[in-house]
Amino acid sequence: MNALQDKMILPSGVILSNRIAKSAMSENLSNKYHEPTPTLINAYKVWSKGGAGLLITGNIMIDSNAIGEPRNVVVEDRQNLNLLKEWAQSVDGTNTQLWAQINHPGRQAMELINSNLKAPSAIPLKSGGRKNATKKVPEVLTEKEILDIIEAFANTSIILKEAGFSGVQIHGAHGYLVSQFLSPYTNIREDKWGGSLENRARFVVEVYRKIRAYVGDDFPIGIKLNSTDFQKGGFSEEESMEVVKILSKEGIDLIEISGGTYEAPAMMGKRKESTLKREAYFIDYIEKVRKITTTPLMLTGGFRTTSVMKDAVASNQLDIIGIARPFAVYPNIANEILNESRLDFVTTIKKSGVKAIDGMMNIIWYESQIKHLGQGKKPNPNLSPWTVFFNYLWLIVQHKLKSKKSIPSKG
Known part of the structure; x- marks a missing residue:
């Protein structure tokens, strides 16, 4: 028996048709007004036929004044409801659910994208494309701004539900705003939003509660x-497990485990020798978490062979196999896993020889492959890193030019 074919009942009562999910990837495929494009929607039409029980979108930003990448989709009102409906309908006629990942970058955004940053505390990024010293230090969020952001997460969620998305996922990892609140390294506040873990977790709990109040009990919310x-000095494994307990008690539907930030990108780095045979980056951690919660668990990062995926679910180490980058190169990957017609899914990026550029390829090379899918093309494993890099730079320049010309200040 292939345990990956089993259905999964979530706490909300919603059923996933199997145990394979496309985890969120950076897509960078909005238009210059941060609306979903036909290319983006078509990529999801391709993936919808690929057999996964769940597809999770890349970053959808909740505020047009807080954008992480030059072509993020932004959902802060109903202006683009018809486009969002078209995106949600990309999975129609399949057994696949489509969840929207919702996010706020906080301090983690390039200077050319966001000139002014807001964060829990005035802790600058050590790296991340901000050369101006005065622009590296984020402004400290006020109480009112924190409450407004919590409201914005919920507002975006109800719009996405109305559009027809099957669920939402809060991005609470990789150094973005929710992650910044959780970490004692980036959150040194002395009010009720900082200090103890209970206080640092208050933000994500209030985000979850507000979304739940807006969307109801039968709409899946993950994190x-x-x-x-x-x-x-950052968010520790022990603290993470406590947050898992807190969110499980709140009734969250699915907890996806990852790790690292863009200052310390463990989610894209080398795995420990002890986990290489089991492939996944954070398998040791999720085995500990399995013992403290019955909430469905999803693990993303490193899975590349069908046999290891089957064993991980069959042994109850986790519930959902999260796969990201291979989906950009093997769009039919879930079907191939389920029918075992392909046994491994190795991805290899061509190198430029420049360390800084090759580091970016872990994201932007796959963005280019997703764009190929959306344009009706096959993935191109020989895609030049230089072509990818200069195309990405042009996107950033276009964003900056557009911002100077047409984005009014919202005060």
Whole structure:
């Protein structure tokens, strides 16, 4: 028997048709007004035929003044409801659910994208494309701004539900705003939003509660959560497990485990020798978490062979296999796993020889492959890193030019 074919009942009562999910990837496929494009929607039409029980979108930003990448989709009102409906309908006629990942970057955004940053505390990024010293330090969020952001998460969620998305996922990992609140490294507040873990977790709990109040009990809400930040003084494994307990008690539907931030990108780095044979980056951690919660668990990062995926679910180490980058190269991957017509899914990026550029390829090379899918093309494993890099730079320049010309200040 292939355990990956089993259905999964979520706490909300919603049923996933199997145990394979496309985890969120950076897509960068909005238009210059941050609306979903036909290319983006078509990519999901391709994936919808690929057999996964769940597809999770890349970052959908909740605020047009807080954008992480030049072509993120933004959903803050109903202006683009018809386009969102078309995106949600990309899975019609299949057994696949489509969840929207919702996000706020906080301090983690390039200077050319966001000139002014807001964050829990005035802790600058060590790296991340901000050369101006005065622009590296984020402004500290006020109480009112925190409450407004919580409201914005819920507002975006109800719009996406109205559009027809099957669920939402809060991005609480990889150094974005929710992750910043959780980490004692980036959150040194002395009010009720900082200090103890209970206070640092207050933000994500209030985000979840507000979304739940808006969307109701039968609409799935998940979260992507760090196992640890892999930074000195950051969010620890022990704290992460406590947050899992808190969110499980709240009734969250699915907890996806990842780890690291863009200052310490463990989610894209080398795995420990002890986990290489089991492939997944954070398998040791999720085995500990399995013992403290009955909430469905999803693990993303490193899975590449069908046999290891089957064993991980069959042994109850986790419930959902999360796969990201291979979906950009093997769009029919879930069907191939379920019918065992392909046994491994290795992805290899061509190298430019420039360390800084090759580091970016872990994201932008796959963005280019997703664009190929959306344009009706096959993935191109020989895609030049230089072509990808210069296309990405042009996107950033276009974003900056557009911002200067047409984005009014919202005060």
